Amino acid sequence: MTKQVTLAVKELRKTIRGKEIIKGISFELREGEVFGFLGPNGAGKTTTIRMLVGLIRPTSGTVAICGYDLHHRFTEAIRHIGCIVENPEMYPYLTGWENLEHFARMMPEVGEERIMEVTKLVGLEQRIHDRVSTYSLGMRQRLGIAQALLGKPKVLILDEPTNGLDPAGIREMRAFIRFLAETEGLSVLVSSHLLSEIQLMCDRVAIMAKGRLLAVDTVERLLKEQARVVWKADPVDKARALLAEETEVLRANEEIIVTPYEPAKLAAWNTKLIRAGVAVAQIEPRLPTLEDLFIELTGGETID
């Protein structure tokens, strides 16, 4: 069963004052998936997201939402999108409820029941009639999601949704995003500069740097290729020689040896070392840092 494409981006480019900021980006979002948009600060994530929701006009390329071209059929296309760009700024002098009402008036067929529904969905019933200026950051974030969900969108775009949340809030947000994708069937695009976050909640991920997409793939595949094992063994030289017979030794010094991560073979390698009389103190699979990934994908270019 192929899932429906909800958001299609083709060859998106943006030039600002003669400088190309976004250099031809293409990807697709499907129904029910959480799509990660990973890149360091300044990679062009936010600019891209703004082009997806019509805040910035692309220099060239197209964005189609549920089949509607964003540029030519703006109102039909934008109806299917809910988003938070950067921080969810609301009107602080209005109550949460009034804020939602305010945005509901700008959308067709969003009544009081729907406002009630999204309020419950984000768990703000207790405080919805208080002024937003009295809200904590987490509550504002939830109100932000509530307004994004008002129009029953097919695509939800969240720019750095866990920014500024405490650990409990981050966990809650992650669970909520998974719930929206799995239960409600939304496509969710989440941007982040934290690999761990993307890894924990996304199905697929696009890695972005300097205005380009370096890779688009499922999280497992992308990470597996890059995962490493760090060995601590004594004597190091002997361990290194033995491991080199089995696999590639990527890096080694007086203390550690680094090899590719192959979970199926790890036990066998360990047995071999022990039989040869090497004392193995530590076998640590290590996920690549974002930096490792970038160095790998760009062939040595650093992220900044």
Next chain:
Amino acid sequence: MIKLVYNEMLKIVRKKRLWVIAAIVAVLVALFTYAQYRETEELKKRLGTTDWRTQLQQQIVDLQNRLQSPSMSEEWRKYLQIRLQQQQYYLEHDINPSAPGAPTFMRVFIENAIDLFLPLLVMVVAADLVSSEASTGTIKLLLVRPVKRWKVLLSKYIALLLSVSFIMLTTAVLSYVISGLVFGYGGFRLPLLTGFVPQGEDLNTTNVHMIPQWEYVLMELGLATFVSVVVGTLTFMLSVLLRSTAAVMGIMLASLISGAILSNMVSSWHSAKYLFMVNLRLTDYIKGTTPPVEGMTLGFSMAVLAVWGLVALIVAFVVFTRRDVY
């Protein structure tokens, strides 16, 4: 569209802008009423106990005598006749011309408020209409709705027009009600002279005629509303162009004040008459005061203001619908 305008009005009301404006008007009117009251008291003291009716009668006799004189231009004779009618009206209706009623206060207040005070009040609403959404970031949530951008801006502009109406109404009602407590509420039928046309050093009185004060006040209110709408539109454009409300306020304030100063010194700089800020004192044309630059007429000033307002409106809409929002 009505829903969008409702949204914008809600924001203006909840920011308490309109109440602040009403409070400012109330305080200032009370202040001016008191000042005016002190002045009339002072005047009465200086004139002693002389009955104003006697004085008026004396003036009427004077006028009648002058009208007897044969060596007088037809034009001047006509003017004096109208003056005579006015004085007689005062006497017949038992009106003391030097003691103001509430409508007179209202008229003078509008005349003095038209070029600075009223535009200032309009600025309070207009300055942050768009710029505050940009600086707080709420503009992003506003523009990702299934509503075209020009409609969003139009709803804001309509909200501005409604606010201008509110400001004008508040000013008119408050200046009448508050000053009436002291001066009494009568005087709407008081005849006033209008139609003077300044020509160089002279005053052309060919078209001078009498109109009742209520008509005069209505005309002034209309002109003041026109000026307020134009100043509001200019502020609105700046609010679209600039993110900072303070910058919008600063620029508008500077140009309004420079207008007040320029009006007194541009009599020989002719092209200055195309600046909007020297054209704001529209009520002076019905009063017949000499304009800042020779040859300026009511029609000319209104046309200049209309062009400025229209251009500002076009710039605001073009920029707003095309701009990239960061």
